Amino acid sequence: MPIRQANADEQTQLSRLAAEAFFDDELFGDVIHPHRKQYPDDTYLYWLARLRQGWSDPNNHFLVSTVERDNGAGEVIAAWAQFLRKSAKAKKETAPPDVSDLPPNRAASKELEDLLERQYEYIAHEWSGPRAECWDIIWLATSPTHQGQGHGRALVEWVIDKATQEQVPSSVISAKGKDGFYNKMGYTIPTGKAWEPETNPMYGLVEGGQFWWRESHLTTGQNGNK
Ligand SMILES: CC(C)(COP(=O)(O)OP(=O)(O)OC[C@H]1O[C@@H](n2cnc3c(N)ncnc32)[C@H](O)[C@@H]1OP(=O)(O)O)[C@@H](O)C(=O)NCCC(=O)NCCS
Secondary structure (H helix, E strand, C coil): CCEEECCHHHHHHHHHHHHHHCCCCHHHHHHCCCCCCCCHHHCHHHHHHHHHHHHCCCCEEEEEEEEECCCCCCEEEEEEEEEEEECCCCCCCCCCCCCCCCCCCCCCCCCCCCHHHHHHHHHHHHHCHHHCCEEEEEEEEECHHHCCCCHHHHHHHHHHHHHHHHCCCEEEEECCCCHHHHHHCCCCEEEEECCCCCCCCCCCCCCCCEEEEECHHHCCHHHCCC
């Protein structure tokens, strides 16, 4: 499965792919974009703003998985991921992204568009102590037309290889219905939920949001789960 670094001029394309992949997700669909059926072409603006913000941090890595077009006319991006090399010394950007030069996202809830940024302080402790140095899966999206073809696996294997080389753990917050996918990829240690505790602004809004860790660096030799 061909994997390569994404290019900055592909941000809009990646945003549109994520908008499609997450369109009916409980969090990025129902909660954050309640008006998406009326304004389906606006939801990519959410992703574009966050992609641009992420791009400004060199600790983020953007990968795409591609397929060749049948007629030999180049490639199609089937999936992409954002992986963050977290460390105790790197400061996480928690301010909402700058959207001043983008059209308004009419599909989004005005009150909940910045939910992830407001929620971060409640979950930041997950990446502390022995888990401060790690690789986190920030975003992962396979286009609906290319799901089930191994693109998600290929992208996650990239980050697993990084974590294994650096002997650090890897984390993900799983969307509703995606636990099985991450478990299959070796993310089998559950810790908290992204919506805990009760004071978290995400509390009561979603059912998904399980933290999963892959800690193959703690196992050694032939019995390691890498
Ligand atoms: C989750 C997602 C990234 C999976 O990507 P994908 O490219 O379809 O996955 P793959 O084809 O690489 O699947 C790898 C394996 O996981 C399995 N798998 C895929 N989705 C699964 C799921 N939801 N539950 C359980 N297993 C799953 C596949 O059957 C495959 O198993 P196999 O290797 O034994 O054949 C994709 O469904 C997606 O983009 N969903 C919408 C956005 C989203 O929720 N992203 C994740 C946010 S945390």
